[in-house]
Structure formats: C-alpha cells, structure tokens
Amino acid sequence: MPLEVTLGQHSLAGRKGLNQDFHGAVVPTGSALQLKGIAVALADGIGSSPVSHIASAAAVRGFLDDYYATSEAWSVRRAAQRVLGATNAWLHAQNQRGDARFDKDRGHCCTFSALVLKGRDIHVLHVGDTRVYRVHAQALEQLTEDHRVQLGAQQSYLGRALGAAPHVEIDHRCLEAEAGALYLLASDGAYERLDAASVHTALACWPHDFDAAARVLVQVARERGSTDDATVQLLRIDALPPQEAQPWQARRAQLRLPPPLAPRMVFEGWTLVRELHASARSQVFLALDPQTGGQLVVKVPAVDLREDAEALDRFLLEEWVARRVRSPHVLQAWAGERAREHLCVAMEYVEGQTLAQWMTDHPRPDLDSVRGLVAQLAKGLQALHGKEMLHQDLRPENVMVDRNGTVKIIDLASSHVAGLAEATPALRATRIVGSLQYTAPEYFVGGPPTAAADLFALAVLSYQMLSGQLPYGLQVTQLRAPADLQRLRYVPLRHHRPELPAWLDAVLHKALQPDPARRQEAVSEFVHDLHRPGAALLRPRALPLVQRNPVLFWQVCTVVLGLATVVLTGLRALGR
Structure with a gap:
C-alpha cells in the first residue's frame, strides 16, 4: 500500500490587489514518494514591502524544487534546513x-x-x-509557534522571517502520521477568521474536491471581515505505507535468487574468475566484464540467508549506499549499468590486503604509519557522515589497503542511513549490526546511532594497530544496562607500547569514552588530535591505579581484604 493523500489549496488577494502569499505542493511518484515524501508549502510576504511577493514565491518554489534535489540519504530536517538556509541567504543578499x-x-x-x-x-x-x-472534530490544534514579539496589547512585530537576517532558525517538529488525519496550512488573512466548524462544514459540502473546500474557506474568511491576502491548504492522509516498506523491496521481489556459482561461469553477463571470499552472509567472486575487459567484484547472498527478507534487504543496501557516496576511501559500486535478473551486487575490485592482514605484517608499526592510515579512514567516514550515513561495522576485515597504500572502507551492508530510517520505521530499531568488539558501548544499552559510534570504532582500530590489543578487551561485549558503562576500564596504550608518547593515550582515551558526548565532536577532530594535540591533552594526567597497573591494583585489593579479614576475625575472637 503506497502513501496516499487528498490535497486542496486556494489563495485570494486582499484589498491591496497584489497577493503576497504563495503556495504549492508536490506529490511525487516512484522512489521519490518513498524516499522524499509529499511536500506542501506556504509563504506570506510582509505587508509593508513592495517586493515581498517575490520573496514568498522564491521561498515556496525554491523549497519544492530543491528539496527533491537533495540527497535521498538525508533526513527531512537536514535537507529542509539546507534548502531554506540557501533561500534565506539569497533573499538577504537581495536586501x-x-x-x-x-x-x-x-x-x-x-x-x-x-x-x-x-x-x-x-x-x-x-x-x-x-x-x-x-x-480535530471540535478544535484546531496549532502545531507551529508564531514568531512575533509583542510590544503591547495592540502592537507587535515579526521576530523571525526568511530574508530578515544572514542566518535563520527553522523550527522543526516530527510527528507520527495517522491515516485519516487532516491538516490545515493558512496565512494570517485566513486563520484569524476560521475555526474547526467552518473547516468541517466546507469539507462536508465538498468531500471529494478539496480545492473547492479550500476556496470556500477563503471566502468564509473574507465574509467574516478579513481584508488581507488569504491562503488555505488542506491535506488529508488517506493511506500510509506498511512499517517494513523499504525502497528496494519491489526490486528484490522482481529478482531471482542466484544459482550456485563457480569459476569460469557466465553470470549476469560477467565471467566469474575465482572466489575471493565466502562467509555466513555472502559469497564474493572476482569477475570480468567482457564488454570493457575490466575487473569487478560480484557478491551474492549466502545460501542460509536466502529466506531471510531483512538480510536480503541489507544485502541490497550495500550497492545503494555505494552509488550515493563519492570518496576514494569508500568502496564504489561497479560503474557500469546493466539490467539484472538475479539478486546480486556489483562493486569495484580493490587489489590489496585487508587491514587485518596489514596488522599481521606490521605487529609494531610506527606512529606516523598508523596516523596515515587513520587519516584516510577518517576521510571515508566523513564522506559517509556528510550524507547522514553511518558505517556501523568498521573492523579490520572491512578495510582494504591497496597496492598504492590507499585505504578503502568496504562492506556497507550494515550502514545506517538517516533518510531511509525516516521512511522505514523498521530500520530505526536500535540493534547491533556490526562486530561486537568494535561496536560503541551505547549500542549495547539502547543508545541511538550517531557519528560518535563510528568514531569509537575508528579509535579502537587505531589502538589495535598500535598495540595488537583491544582497549577494553571484551568488557564492552558484556554491557547490558546504562549503569554498566561506569565499570568499563580503559587499558592504557603505553602498557603495551611504553615508548609511545603519553599524550597519545589521552587522545585515544577521549575517543573511547563510554559516554559519546565526551568524545571528540567529529572524526576530523580526532585526526587533528593525533597529529597536533591541544594543551589539555598534552598536560600530564594522573591515571587511577586500576588503569596504570591493573595487576598491582588487584594485588593491593587482595592484601587489604586479607588484612580486613584478619582484623575482623581477631575482633570477633576478643568479643567472645
């Protein structure tokens, strides 16, 4: 069942003759309906300006055009604020x-x-x-707040508007939609004279023509004394998509499951060369494209997952994400276009080794080598974060280092995409989709997915490259409740590599904080700290004994407990 609405709108100029209101709506089809939604917009120019009708037209037209041109991966809030921010800047420049x-x-x-x-x-x-x-049946529930500043009982002025200042704050609310819900957008020339009864009366007269109902409401406002421009838009939600709907479900339903694959076999027009990797999730082959002679990677789902709809959807997500991120440090989708009959993904071929193999070959790398790899990984994560995407499964096996030393993040099937999560409630559930030992602590206790989680995984990789160990061992995987976060104990890097600078531990420890709010604000800040730590990180910091020397800490605890036992036993004996 697709998203369906009934929409109507009408506008009437006031006594000045020039209508400074402007309105519009877009009901797209296909993937745009699911990934961007339906948009209804209204603008009202300020009455004292001879050019405000130009501003209102630019605001509505710009929003309805440019919103649908933003990335499908962006959330509504980010896309709208970027578009309206650009419109505000243009209007202010004209002023x-x-x-x-x-x-x-x-x-x-x-x-x-x-x-x-x-x-x-x-x-x-x-x-x-x-x-x-x-x-509602008996009332109009106002969902917006008027940005007016009252100077007295009869005098006020507009405190916030598009074009009035170089930057503008846009209010945003997200509400759960309900089938049958009815919404009204109106300029002050209309809403000051309307009530719920008049809306329901108009709809009763024109139940199948919302444009006519909007026209009636504007006329009612005029008859009740309005002399200003009056605009009314009506939107009723007739049907909502199912909760599990995802943008590639229709495509998955049209694709057949692949047959057993083997080298030298022709599959989807590609010639399979050899198997590169097989896991519980997928089977990966190196293939040749006969048309171009180029190499590519063809991935098909593992046999055990072929009845798992959610796993197949995540499988298709990888290529969807790859086609929307452009970075030399993120695996790209195969550049060709070809209609497919089977469920598979096609990606670029990277000749090199995984970071896991690199760490085996470099058990004690120098700091500069690690910083170079981390900086490249950070650029890949920044490309994802710029599209409001999270990788969520950053680990040594999901990082490739090619023959030129270029680092690429691979395996995008576990990605969190803000724009898709909005459109698909089933994707919002907070669950662990990556490898446990690299997953941020907040995921284990129900925290929301944020870029800070990818930063945590990047810091774990940095620590592991330098030491061959994990900063918390397996402590993170045992978290069950928020209170457990307080019991995490970071093992200083210098326990494994005492020759490394002390400030490096401060940088890593900050990025590995159990509380995401205490980490660096972005991966770029983490990379900066690795190269040029600030004064706060350079300042010597006395670590607790449990972090400086865990073995000695527990030895002291044992001795203290032993002495306490002896003392208590002696006191009890004297008491007898």
Missing part, C-alpha cells in the same frame, strides 16, 4: 543590495510553513507567523 539594507520592512522577507509527509511521519517546518494546524 543588502537595495533600499532594504536600511529599511528591512521594505525588503525581500516572508514567513514560511511546510509539511513533509514521509513514510509514517509528518514533519512540520516553520518560520514566522503562517500556521499549520491539525484539524
């Missing part, structure tokens, strides 16, 4: 070039409200004093 530089009341300024219905959520975006309501 700075003209008379509005000295009189903002005559500039390119407008208020703005929008609804984006995506998946099973409805997003409310707002700045100014246009309004969004949910229509």
Whole structure:
C-alpha cells in the first residue's frame, strides 16, 4: 500500500490587489514518494514591502524544487534546513543590495510553513507567523509557534522571517502520521477568521474536491471581515505505507535468487574468475566484464540467508549506499549499468590486503604509519557522515589497503542511513549490526546511532594497530544496562607500547569514552588530535591505579581484604 493523500489549496488577494502569499505542493511518484515524501508549502510576504511577493514565491518554489534535489540519504530536517538556509541567504543578499539594507520592512522577507509527509511521519517546518494546524472534530490544534514579539496589547512585530537576517532558525517538529488525519496550512488573512466548524462544514459540502473546500474557506474568511491576502491548504492522509516498506523491496521481489556459482561461469553477463571470499552472509567472486575487459567484484547472498527478507534487504543496501557516496576511501559500486535478473551486487575490485592482514605484517608499526592510515579512514567516514550515513561495522576485515597504500572502507551492508530510517520505521530499531568488539558501548544499552559510534570504532582500530590489543578487551561485549558503562576500564596504550608518547593515550582515551558526548565532536577532530594535540591533552594526567597497573591494583585489593579479614576475625575472637 503506497502513501496516499487528498490535497486542496486556494489563495485570494486582499484589498491591496497584489497577493503576497504563495503556495504549492508536490506529490511525487516512484522512489521519490518513498524516499522524499509529499511536500506542501506556504509563504506570506510582509505587508509593508513592495517586493515581498517575490520573496514568498522564491521561498515556496525554491523549497519544492530543491528539496527533491537533495540527497535521498538525508533526513527531512537536514535537507529542509539546507534548502531554506540557501533561500534565506539569497533573499538577504537581495536586501543588502537595495533600499532594504536600511529599511528591512521594505525588503525581500516572508514567513514560511511546510509539511513533509514521509513514510509514517509528518514533519512540520516553520518560520514566522503562517500556521499549520491539525484539524480535530471540535478544535484546531496549532502545531507551529508564531514568531512575533509583542510590544503591547495592540502592537507587535515579526521576530523571525526568511530574508530578515544572514542566518535563520527553522523550527522543526516530527510527528507520527495517522491515516485519516487532516491538516490545515493558512496565512494570517485566513486563520484569524476560521475555526474547526467552518473547516468541517466546507469539507462536508465538498468531500471529494478539496480545492473547492479550500476556496470556500477563503471566502468564509473574507465574509467574516478579513481584508488581507488569504491562503488555505488542506491535506488529508488517506493511506500510509506498511512499517517494513523499504525502497528496494519491489526490486528484490522482481529478482531471482542466484544459482550456485563457480569459476569460469557466465553470470549476469560477467565471467566469474575465482572466489575471493565466502562467509555466513555472502559469497564474493572476482569477475570480468567482457564488454570493457575490466575487473569487478560480484557478491551474492549466502545460501542460509536466502529466506531471510531483512538480510536480503541489507544485502541490497550495500550497492545503494555505494552509488550515493563519492570518496576514494569508500568502496564504489561497479560503474557500469546493466539490467539484472538475479539478486546480486556489483562493486569495484580493490587489489590489496585487508587491514587485518596489514596488522599481521606490521605487529609494531610506527606512529606516523598508523596516523596515515587513520587519516584516510577518517576521510571515508566523513564522506559517509556528510550524507547522514553511518558505517556501523568498521573492523579490520572491512578495510582494504591497496597496492598504492590507499585505504578503502568496504562492506556497507550494515550502514545506517538517516533518510531511509525516516521512511522505514523498521530500520530505526536500535540493534547491533556490526562486530561486537568494535561496536560503541551505547549500542549495547539502547543508545541511538550517531557519528560518535563510528568514531569509537575508528579509535579502537587505531589502538589495535598500535598495540595488537583491544582497549577494553571484551568488557564492552558484556554491557547490558546504562549503569554498566561506569565499570568499563580503559587499558592504557603505553602498557603495551611504553615508548609511545603519553599524550597519545589521552587522545585515544577521549575517543573511547563510554559516554559519546565526551568524545571528540567529529572524526576530523580526532585526526587533528593525533597529529597536533591541544594543551589539555598534552598536560600530564594522573591515571587511577586500576588503569596504570591493573595487576598491582588487584594485588593491593587482595592484601587489604586479607588484612580486613584478619582484623575482623581477631575482633570477633576478643568479643567472645
């Protein structure tokens, strides 16, 4: 069942004759409907400006055009704020070039409200004093807050609007959508004269023509004394997609499961050369494309997973993600285009070794070599994070080092994609999808997925490359409750490599904090600290005995407990 709505809208100019309101809506089809949703937008230019109608038209047109041009991986909030931020900057630039530089009341300024219905959520975006309501049986529930500053009982001014300042704060709310829910967007020329009863009366008269119902409501506002521009938009949710819907489910249903594969076999037009890897999740072959002579990697799901719908969806996710990230440090999808009959993914071939093998070959690498590898890994993660994606399974086996020393992050099937998680509630469940010993502690206690989790995994890899050990051993895998986080004990790197600088432990320990809020803010900051640590990290810090020398700590504890036992035994004997 696809997302379905009924939509209607109408606008009427006020007594000035020039309508400074502007409205619009987009109901896309295909993947855009699922990945970007339905958008409804309304803008109202400020009445004192002779050019505010230009601002409101630019705001609505720009939003409806550019929102659908943003990355499918982005969340609604990020995409909308980027688009509206660009519109605000353009409007403000027009003001700075003209008379509005000295009189903002005559500039390119407008208020703005929008609804984006995506998946099973409805997003409310707002700045100014246009309004969004949910229509109930007896009342209108206002979902936006008017950005007006009251100077007195009868006087107020607009405190926030598009174009009024170089930067603008956009209010965002995300609400659970419900089938049958009805929403109203309106400018002040309409909502000041309308109530729930008038909305339901109009809909009762025009149940199958929401444009006519909106026209009736605008006319009602005019009859009740409105002299301003009046705009009304009505949106009713008729059907919501199922919770488990994912963008590639239809494609998966059209693909056949692959047959048993073997070298020299022709599969999907490619000639299989040899098996590269086989695991519980997939079988990977090196293949040749006869048309170009180029090499590629063909991956098919493991036999045991062929009845697991969720596993197959994650399997297809890898190529979907790879086609949307452009970085020399993230594995790319095969560049060719070819219709496929079987369920498989095609990726670029990287000739080299895994980071796991590199660590075997370099058991005690120098710090500069590790910093070089970490910097490349960080660039790959930054490319993912820039698209609001998380890798979630960064480990030595999922990193390739090619013959030129270039590092590439591979195996993107465990990625978290913010835009997909919005559209698919089933993808939001906080569950561990990566290898336990590299998974951030917050995942074990129900924390949300954030970029800080990838930073934690990167720091674990850095520590392991330098020492051959894990910073917490297997402690992290035993976490069950938030209180358990306090019991994690970091083992200083210098226990394994005393020749390394003391500040390095401070950098790693910060990135490996159990609380994600105490880590570096981004992987770029972590890389910077590895090369140029700040004064706070260079300052000597007295570590607790349990971290400086765990063996001595427990020996002291044993001695103290032994003495306490002897003393208590003696006291009990004297008491007798």
